[in-house]
Amino acid sequence: MKLKSIVAATLAFGITSTALAQVIGKAEDQIRWRQSVMQTVGWSMGRIKANIEGTYNKDQVIQAANTIQALANSGSGGLFQPGTDTGKGWRETNVKPELFASGSAAKLKEVGMAYNKEANEMAKVAATGDAAAVKVQFGNLGKSCKGCHDEFRKEEKK
Template structure:
């Protein structure tokens, strides 16, 4: 089992390295920012319906938004992070702190929590329990905030 996990991790690292080699640092930043913007737009749709009540609740629309968030969270965006894509190298083009790469274990843990919470949001949004959706929405937002607080420059 341990050998299988090490093999899977090695494969992920190699795939990540190959993806990085195919994109310029500026392209990596542009693509990951687009992914996060799309997730934020979908979070806004859920917030308007479930949290703020500014729009009528539509379970199908909430589920579609949650599925979009989960799909991007599971898309392998980690391949879009390289030491060449921090604010130290690219200035204001990105807000990724260089410290991210000094704390890869913590960054991976936070990223894993984000994926877990995004998947949970998609799962509960498939149902009609608005209280469960609200909690899962908060968990996703909390995981976003924990990364921003640690690794995102102002």
């Protein structure tokens, strides 16, 4: 991973370069932490979906949306350091090596910023308690997740 793509990942996930120097962790730690972050996002997305499709509970949607917002702004992009393109956290990483290629910097920044934007908007919309608007924003947020997964994540191993 070249400096340019580290910087792009850094910007995309809102982590400062000073911060990069701290708590990077061993490769296995980084992979386990980012898998944990993504699982927690997945749990929260599932909760919002269940509320849209079932009985809508405003407080639960707010809990889930605030969780996603905090994680999208947590600087978890810093957990994709060089040397973590392969390796095992909870399980083998599903990251594609393309994420670490310097040529991916622009795309990485684009998908990262889209995810941040939609996650922040999701929290705002959840706070209104407007189930119809939540449904629309949930779709937008899901697309932003997919935008990164399609580019940089291998199909999940079951």
